[in-house]
Amino acid sequence: MRQSIYLALVHYPVYNKNNDVVCTSVTNFDIHDISRTSKTYGVKQYHIIVPVEAQKQLTERIIGYWQDGAGGKFNKDREEAFSSTEVYESIEKSIAEIEKLEGKKPKIITTSAKIFPNSISYKELSEKIFEDDQPYLLLFGTGWGLIDEVMSMSDYILEPIRGNSKYNHLSVRSAVSIILDRLVGEN
Secondary structure, X not given: OOOOEEEEEEOOOEEOOOOOEEXXXXXXXXXXXXXXXXXXXXOOEXXXXXXXXXXXXXXXHHHHHHHOXXXXXXXXXXXXXXXXXXXXXXXXXXXXXXXXXXOOOOEEEEOOOOOOOOEEOHHHHHHHHHHOOOOEEEXXXXXXXXOHHHHHXXXXXXXXOOOOOOOOOOOHHHHHHHHHHHHHOOO
């Protein structure tokens, strides 16, 4: 299993439904569920990207409760899930931390519910992940998705998840689970 997979949940910069660039709110569900999913699939670190100081502090307090506080003492499984969850104020700081840890810049993979002409399939990206020694950073957007500038900084854009209907608006927690399973799960 690859040990250099990183995941970031981006709260800024993302679009809202009016296509404005905004910072979305951190949710307790995303912190918990994505921490657990990341640990299950061997993600090295889960980064929550949020620049708003009040949201950063609240998120760090929640994480701290499970990493070092009463929550972790009460529930060791949750403590383990949160052991690699961290907060960063920007995508750039997340990338810099990975580069510091790995000694090289990660390949950036962006995700979207939209179709892009240069999208890569799950099978093709999974093969790349398992064949080379590059660190990979999967970026997931909140709100109505990552802004165009973030999409254009990626090395790869994953093809969207498609169900069997025209409706396509999964929660980010669901998308993370499906994508990690397709990329690094048992095949």
